[in-house]
Amino acid sequence: MKIAVSLLALALAMQANAADKPGSDIAPAEQLLFMSPHMKSVGAQTELDYAMDMSGPPAKVNDTVRVLVVSAGNANGDARVSDRTGPVEVPGNLPCNPVILYFLEHDIAEMEQMTGGKRRYFQQRVRLALAAGPPITQIVSDAGGKKVKAQKIVIQPYLDDPNASRFPQYTAKRYTFIVADDVPGHVMTIRAEVPGQNNDFDHPLQTETLNFQSAQHALVPAKPGDPIPQKPANAPRASR
Numbered sequence: 001m002k003i004a005v006s007l008l009a010l011a012l013a014m015q016a017n018a019a020d021k022p023g024s025d026i027a028p029a030e031q032l033l034f035m036s037p038h039m040k041s042v043g044a045q046t047e048l049d050y051a052m053d054m055s056g057p058p059a060k061v062n063d064t065v066r067v068l069v070v071s072a073g074n075a076n077g078d079a080r081v082s083d084r085t086g087p088v089e090v091p092g093n094l095p096c097n098p099v100i101l102y103f104l105e106h107d108i109a110e111m112e113q114m115t116g117g118k119r120r121y122f123q124q125r126v127r128l129a130l131a132a133g134p135p136i137t138q139i140v141s142d143a144g145g146k147k148v149k150a151q152k153i154v155i156q157p158y159l160d161d162p163n164a165s166r167f168p169q170y171t172a173k174r175y176t177f178i179v180a181d182d183v184p185g186h187v188m189t190i191r192a193e194v195p196g197q198n199n200d201f202d203h204p205l206q207t208e209t210l211n212f213q214s215a216q217h218a219l220v221p222a223k224p225g226d227p228i229p230q231k232p233a234n235a236p237r238a239s240r
Contacts, residue, residue, distance in 0.1 A: 029130045029153050033177060038097040038186040039074035045218040048185045050099055052083070056194070056206030057114070065210065067099050067185065068218060097185045100177075103210050107175075107192050110208070115167040122157075126175070129157035143183050143212070150180035150188055172199045184215040 026035065042048070045068075052063040063084045070078045077092025081102050090098040108122045134155050141150040155175050158164050164171040178189040187210075194206040 027131050027133045028136055029134050029155075032136060032151060032153065032179060033100055033130065034094055034096045036186070037073070037095040038179075039069055039079065039095075042069045042073060042184050042215070043217065044070065044072040046184070046215055047218050048097075048099070048215050049213040050187075051211045051213050052103075052209070053211075054208045056204070064213075065099060065102060067097065069185075097187045099185070099187055099210065100190065103190045103192075103208075107208055111167075111170065115170065117167065121163075125157040125161060126155070129155040129175075139178070141178060141180065141188060143180065143188060144214075148180045148182045148188075150178050150183075153177045169205070170194055174201065183212055185212070188212050 048067040048069065050065040050067070052061075052065050054061040054063075066082045068080045068082075070076070070080060074092075074095075079090070079092070079098050081088045081090045081098055083102075088102060090101060092098075094101070104123075104126060108119050108126070111117060111122045112119050130153075134153055137152045137154075139150050139152050140147050142148075153176070156172060157175070158167075158171050158173055161171070172195050174193045174195070176189065176191045176193075177187075179186045180188050189209065189211050191207065191209045193201055193204045193208075195201045196203040196205050
């Protein structure tokens, strides 16, 4: 329940930030990550699978995050998210892929645990960093062996944080978002990195990475309250 409430708070903060600005004043990074209809070309009953890898303290964990798109294009805002702990309630009031909110809230919860800070504060720092208008870089990336055009956003929310002295280890923490129109759900990669000594990102102290893996059609239509279907171990990956 705590995660669901935090996800809702994060979504409401993003929505309120956009609502407070005229359309032309919404930063392109905010528009791309939170206000774009990432699911518009995804068919009903499609499961999007993402590999979630966490390395470094407090633990090394590998997980699969699943997003079940119940209605075509997520038109009803009823996409459902699950991880190794089971279903995770996510708000449906933003048009973006809910895996973005999932990743950020997971990361923010970890920041709270590691530093003793408040979730709302970390949420605000990420939101302000995106609202500040970071550049969107056009890149070519690999999606299942296929080269696709993608867009990359990089932020470091704590570099100029007046309270950074309270958690100096995380001052240079870096977030990278890579999205591509040709990937179902648009999200290719989200990564959070805490550098090693002397801001060494080649040898990070801690990394958390979410990568798109596959899209597949669910065999049985989902009903409210049903568990999200699990992919058989020998199931082939869908073409990306």
